[in-house]
Structures are given as C-alpha cells and as structure tokens.
Amino acid sequence: MALLSSAAPVADADPPAATRDDRPRRRTWRAALRRDWQLYSLAVLPLLFFLVFRYLPMLGNVIAFRRYVPGGDLFGETWVGLRYFKMFLNDPTFWQVFTNTLVIGALTLLFCFPLPIVLALLLNEVRTRFLKRFVQTIAYLPHFLSVVVVSGLVLQMLSVDGVVNQGLRAAGQDAVAFMQEPGWFRTIYVSSEVWQTVGWGTILYLAALTTIDAELYQQAQVDGANRWRQTWHVTLPGIRPTMVTLLILNVGTFLAVGFEKILLLYNPLTFPTADVVSTYLYRVGVVSGSFSYAAAIGLFESVIGLTLVLSANYLSRRTVGTSLW
Amino acid sequence: MVSVLEAPATRPQGLRPSRGYRVFQVFNGVALTLVVVLTLFPFGNILARSFSGEHEIRSGQVSLLPRGFNLTTYRIVMSDAMFWTNYRNTVVYTVVATALALALTTCYAYVLSKRQLKGRGLLVAIAVFTMFFNGGLIPNYVLVSSLGLRNTLWAIVLPNAINVFNLLVMKAFFESMPTELEESAAVDGTGTYGTLWRIVLPLSKAVLATMLLFYAVAFWNSWFPGFLYMDRQELFPVTVYLRNLIAGATGGADQTAASDTALQIGANIQAVTIVLTMLPILLVYPFIQRFFVSGVMLGAVKG
Numbered sequence: 001m002a003l004l005s006s007a008a009p010v011a012d013a014d015p016p017a018a019t020r021d022d023r024p025r026r027r028t029w030r031a032a033l034r035r036d037w038q039l040y041s042l043a044v045l046p047l048l049f050f051l052v053f054r055y056l057p058m059l060g061n062v063i064a065f066r067r068y069v070p071g072g073d074l075f076g077e078t079w080v081g082l083r084y085f086k087m088f089l090n091d092p093t094f095w096q097v098f099t100n101t102l103v104i105g106a107l108t109l110l111f112c113f114p115l116p117i118v119l120a121l122l123l124n125e126v127r128t129r130f131l132k133r134f135v136q137t138i139a140y141l142p143h144f145l146s147v148v149v150v151s152g153l154v155l156q157m158l159s160v161d162g163v164v165n166q167g168l169r170a171a172g173q174d175a176v177a178f179m180q181e182p183g184w185f186r187t188i189y190v191s192s193e194v195w196q197t198v199g200w201g202t203i204l205y206l207a208a209l210t211t212i213d214a215e216l217y218q219q220a221q222v223d224g225a226n227r228w229r230q231t232w233h234v235t236l237p238g239i240r241p242t243m244v245t246l247l248i249l250n251v252g253t254f255l256a257v258g259f260e261k262i263l264l265l266y267n268p269l270t271f272p273t274a275d276v277v278s279t280y281l282y283r284v285g286v287v288s289g290s291f292s293y294a295a296a297i298g299l300f301e302s303v304i305g306l307t308l309v310l311s312a313n314y315l316s317r318r319t320v321g322t323s324l325w
Numbered sequence: 326m327v328s329v330l331e332a333p334a335t336r337p338q339g340l341r342p343s344r345g346y347r348v349f350q351v352f353n354g355v356a357l358t359l360v361v362v363l364t365l366f367p368f369g370n371i372l373a374r375s376f377s378g379e380h381e382i383r384s385g386q387v388s389l390l391p392r393g394f395n396l397t398t399y400r401i402v403m404s405d406a407m408f409w410t411n412y413r414n415t416v417v418y419t420v421v422a423t424a425l426a427l428a429l430t431t432c433y434a435y436v437l438s439k440r441q442l443k444g445r446g447l448l449v450a451i452a453v454f455t456m457f458f459n460g461g462l463i464p465n466y467v468l469v470s471s472l473g474l475r476n477t478l479w480a481i482v483l484p485n486a487i488n489v490f491n492l493l494v495m496k497a498f499f500e501s502m503p504t505e506l507e508e509s510a511a512v513d514g515t516g517t518y519g520t521l522w523r524i525v526l527p528l529s530k531a532v533l534a535t536m537l538l539f540y541a542v543a544f545w546n547s548w549f550p551g552f553l554y555m556d557r558q559e560l561f562p563v564t565v566y567l568r569n570l571i572a573g574a575t576g577g578a579d580q581t582a583a584s585d586t587a588l589q590i591g592a593n594i595q596a597v598t599i600v601l602t603m604l605p606i607l608l609v610y611p612f613i614q615r616f617f618v619s620g621v622m623l624g625a626v627k628g
C-alpha cells in the first residue's frame with residue numbers, strides 16, 4: 001500500500017515535467033522508434049480506443065452545428081451554424097432543466113463533499129482497530145452496488161407501503177407518495193447519494209490522516225492546545241491538499257449530476273424538479289431523435305464542465321497552492 | 326462504548342482526557358453507530374420484503390423482519406427463463422469486458438510508466454484529457470450505432486475499455502517497481518514483450534487483482550449501455566431486467582421500455598430481484614474490499 005504524497009493529486013497530469021527530464025539526451029523520433037518500437041506497439045490498441053471512443057465523439061459534436069439524419073453521415077449533412085444553440089437558448093424547458101441541474105449539483109456538492117471529511121475525522125478518533133475497521137467495512141458497502149439496485153432500494157423504501165410511510169403512519173401522519181411529489185425529489189436524490197458515497201469518500205482522507213506527523217500533535221499539546229484546537233490547527237491543515245483536490249474534482253463534475261440515477265428515479269410527475277440537462281438531452285436526442293439539438297445541449301454542458309474544472313484548478317493554485325496540474 | 330473509543334494511535338494521549346473529550350467520545354460512538362445502522366437498514370428492509378407475503382407488503386407491515394414468510398417469490402423469479410438469460414448475459418459481458426479492459430489498461434499503463442520514452446507526455450495527456458472532457462451522450466450514441474455495434478456485446482465492452490483512473494493507478498504501480506530486474510532482463514536480451522509477460526506481470530499480481538475487481542464490479546453493475554444499445558430482451562444484462570421491473574411498477578420513468586406485464590408485478594418480486602442482483606457483490610464484498618481500498622490509495626499517489 002502506498003502512502004499519499006503531500007500534494008495527493010489523483011491524476012498525474014504533469015507531462016511537461018516528464019519531457020523536461022529527457023532534455024539532456026534528446027533523441028530523434030526515428031531513433032526512439034527503432035529502440036522502443038515494442039513499447040510503442042503496446043500502445044497502439046489503447047490509442048485506437050482513445051481515438052475512436054473518446055476523441056471521435058468529441059469531433060462528432062460537430063453535428064451540433066450541422067443537420068444530422070439518423071442513419072446518415074456520422075458528422076451530419078449540411079451546415080446550419082448556431083441554429084440549434086439559438087433553439088435551446090430560447091427553449092424554456094432548457095432553462096428549467098439547467099436550473100434543476102445547478103440546484104441538484106449544488107446540493108450534492110454541499111452534502112457529499114464535506115460529510116466524508118466529518119466521517120473520516122470521527123473514524124480517526126476511534127482507537128480500537130477492530131471497531132474502526134468494522135465501521136469502515138459497513139460504510140464502504142453501498143459504493144459497490146449498481147445504481148439500479150440503489151434506485152430499487154429507494155423506490156421500495158419510499159413506496160406507499162414502504163418503511164418510511166410506515167414510520168409516518170405510526171407517527172400519526174398521512175402517507176406521502178414520495179416519488180410522485182416534485183417537492184421531495186431533491187431530498188431523496190441527495191440522501192441516496194449521501195448513503196452511497198459518503199463512506200467510500202472517507203478513504204482518501206483516512207489515508208491522508210495517517211501521514212500527519214505525530215510530533216505536530218505533541219508540539220500542539222506542549223503549546224496547551226486541547227483536542228479540538230489540535231484538530232483545527234493540525235489535523236485539518238494536514239488533510240487540506242486532499243480536500244482541495246477532491247473539491248476541484250467535485251466542482252468539475254458539478255454539471256454531470258448523477259444522470260443514471262435520475263433517469264431511474266424520476267418520472268413525468270417529478271420533472272419540474274428532477275429533470276436535468278443530461279436527462280433532457282437524452283429524451284430529446286435518443287428518445288425523440290433530435291440528435292443535433294441534443295448534441296448542441298451536450299456540447300454546451302461539456303464546455304461548461306471543462307471551464308469549471310479549469311477555473312477551480314486555477315483558483316486553487318493561486319489561492320492555496322494545490323492543483324491537479 | 327466510551328471505553329473503546331479512545332484516542333487514535335497516531336495521536337499521543339494527554340495526561341488524562343478532558344471532560345469535553347469524554348463527552349465527544351460518547352457523541353462519536355452514537356454518531357458512528359447511527360452511520361452503521363442507517364447504512365445497513367435498507368439491506369435489512371429489502372431482505373425482509375423479499376421473504377414476505379404479498380398481502381403483508383401491500384398493507385405496509387414489513388420493516389426489518391419478514392412477515393408472512395414464504396419462498397414463493399424466489400421460486401417465481403428463479404423460474405423465469407428470461408431472468409436467467411439476462412443473468413448469464415451479465416456474466417458474459419462482465420467476463421469479456423473485464424478481460425479486454427485489463428489487457429488494454431495493462432499495456433498502456435506499462436508504456437506510460439517508462440519515463441524515458443519519447444512522447445510519453447503526449448501519451449499521458451491523451452488519456453488524462455478525456456477525464457475532463459468527453460464527447461457526450463449523443464455523439465457516443467451516434468458513433469456506436471453507426472459502427473453497427475448495436476445489439477452486440479461490443480456496444481457494452483468497447484466504449485468503456487479503458488478507465489483512466491484505473492490506468493493511472495496501474496501506471497503509478499509500474500513506476501514504483503524497481504527497475505533493476507527489467508534492466509537485467511534487457512541485458513539478457515529479453516524483449517519488451519517478454520519482460521512484461523515474464524517479469525513485470527508476475528510481480529504485479531496484487532495490482533492486477535485490484536484492477537480486475539475494479540473493472541468486474543463496474544461492468545457487473547452497469548446498466549445504461551445495455552439499456553441504450555440492446556433492443557431485444559434476450560440481450561439485456563440483469564440490471565436492465567431489474568430496471569424494467571422497477572420502471573414498470575412506478576408508472577414508467579421512460580415510456581419506451583416498460584412492458585405491460587411489469588405493471589402487475591408485485592413489490593416483493595422487485596425485492597427478490599434486487600436481492601438476487603446484488604447477491605454476488607455482497608458475497609464477495611468482504612474478501613475484495615481491501616483490494617479496492619489499496620487500489621484507491623495507489624491512485625492517490627503522485628505518479
């Protein structure tokens with residue numbers, strides 16, 4: 001098992017540094033190919049995968065600017081310029097699903113980012129190894145379930161005959177048709193995300209916690225800091241790089257809110273709060289066949305997502321000095 | 326509870342825990358107990374429902390203990406030939422997809438771990454960029470359809486053949502390996518393929534097992550590609566079978582795939598199918614959990 005470096009970024013996204021190392025013995029491509037052709041040959045199939053299934057679809061977004069006929073040319077038939085972008089920017093449904101996306105994304109971030117930190121800190125105060133392992137094992141479990149199973153559990157528990165409504169009835173309340181009420185959808189969605197992700201989310205923090213120098217705590221004690229102050233002045237700064245890294249990643253996936261789970265949990269009755277950009281473009285594109293229109297929405301979403309990652313990364317590099325690259 | 330929740334090993338004990346800290350220990354014990362209970366509760370509830378009678382479920386009597394215990398529902402679900410067809414599909418898709426993903430990821434990660442390789446930076450960038458920007462649902466759908474992959478297992482396997490996070494985990498592992506063995510193999514005249522196959526991979530069993538599990542669980546749990554690209558019921562993975570049961574019973578999140586018969590299917594059939602779908606994961610979970618944890622840790626190392 002490896003320890004976390006102090007900067008703990010998830011991705012090694014630092015290619016310039018690698019090439020810089022090479023500078024003293026600069027080789028020509030011809031020499032490199034002759035020497036390492038076997039290595040390069042191992043990269044051929046993976047590269048083919050990336051080009052066909054990752055980069056070709058990026059180019060495929062060109063259908064957002066062209067009229068696409070299902071079954072026709074992969075890249076569309078005729079140029080229509082920004083027509084589809086103008087269409088969705090004037091589409092009231094688009095603005096509604098965009099708002100829903102922002103709200104659900106913000107709520108998810110608000111709960112699913114800090115709660116793993118809290119849980120990790122609580123777990124860190126458990127001294128008995130066995131108990132700590134036990135709680136961890138239980139808490140990681142939901143992460144391994146299919147989103148279909150999680151949605152099934154949610155629907156079963158919240159159905160009219162489900163256990164939540166039993167509780168309400170026992171408390172003398174009326175049963176609630178949770179899955180049919182737009183007002184409940186966000187709560188349900190975020191709760192199920194918390195249930196599934198918080199335990200697993202503690203792993204990186206727990207690893208970071210073990211790397212904090214025990215001497216820092218001793219010094220803090222000498223300075224008369226109680227445990228709360230130690231947590232505030234030693235523990236939290238110790239896991240800050242991990243926090244920042246995960247925050248950047250979370251912000252980057254802000255708009256890509258759990259598409260699959262929403263698709264499984266929503267229904268036309270809850271569309272007013274539950275329908276998000278990705279589910280809307282799925283219905284518009286795949287279900288109704290307006291591929292170009294849906295691609296325009298998708299491209300808009302991807303560009304915003306990329307912008308969010310880049311700006312979060314830039315901001316954090318400038319302010320706290322931690323960044324993904 | 327209080328006696329077992331003392332200071333962690335990493336943090337040196339003071340002379341005596343303050344009163345405030347003892348209050349915190351109680352609070353911590355209660356909080357963590359709550360976490361465990363809340364995490365396990367849905368599992369207990371679904372198990373109880375799966376063994377209960379239709380009437381008891383409908384009248385809202387089942388919480389953690391089965392009421393009207395019976396195995397009829399299990400018998401009904403397990404005698405459905407389509408359920409087993411779909412279950413077998415899941416196994417086949419998972420095995421093929423995991424094998425291919427493991428092979429491609431290993432090859433590429435090994436190449437990326439060679440620091441002196443010319444063009445390595447570019448090869449890393451090609452992979453990492455796709456973590457932050459992707460083509461999106463529609464172009465992917467159009468691509469898979471026009472490649473003629475619909476209704477074949479390749480629609481599920483190929484578009485997800487390399488997970489960049491897993492790739493970086495493996496790359497970090499290969500980079501942490503001592504280079505001496507490979508160098509001596511090179512001196513002996515062993516080529517790259519031989520070195521990888523006979524020297525590197527035998528030393529990488531732990532990380533290979535981790536990757537195998539990462540991919541296998543992801544493919545086992547996946548439902549959307551199957552839902553999107555398979556038109557015939559006999560091609561569905563079991564997750565789509567379950568999805569159609571659920572969608573049918575809630576009034577249809579989506580109008581296209583809910584079958585009429587699903588509407589009449591009782592709540593405990595859903596419960597049983599949920600249990601049977603997650604059963605393999607639950608059974609192997611205690612044994613595989615630590616592999617996942619070490620894999621995540623490894624991925625967190627700066628490569």
